């Protein structure tokens with residue numbers, strides 16, 4: 001019991017530190033024309049990212065979201081009994097973060113796995129991604 005609590009405190013501490021370092025080393029935002037940015041905003045309305053603040057996989061995805069200048073909703077799935085956690089479990093199928101929710105008409109896709117989410121966001125929102133040799137985070 002005590003060991004589990006100490007481990008949780010350690011994980012949250014390291015995660016919090018990573019979130020802080022990520023914040024102070026925020027990559028510059030991708031600049032687009034007003035028209036292009038409006039298109040991105042419209043697409044982002046159909047997406048939301050379920051995450052934990054201090055999860056390293058979530059931090060990695062949030063950096064990509066920030067760099068690509070995507071105004072999507074970030075939802076905290078950490079609170080036990082919370083609305084977003086319940087939705088993630090019931091509709092997504094499991095509690096695992098990060099998870100990108102994409103609503104297209106009547107269909108909802110629940111994309112788990114940080115690397116898959118990052119690849120999807122890069123291909124969808126960064127026109128120069130392939131030209132860069134697909135190395136951007």
Ligand SMILES: N[C@@H](CCC(=O)N[C@@H](CS)C(=O)NCC(=O)O)C(=O)O
Pocket residue numbers: 052055056057095096097098112113114115
């Ligand atoms: N391979 C996954 C790992 C994700 C992962 O392990 N996430 C942890 C949080 S850091 C999780 O959701 N654990 C389940 C839980 O906390 O209930 C990825 O890259 O997205």
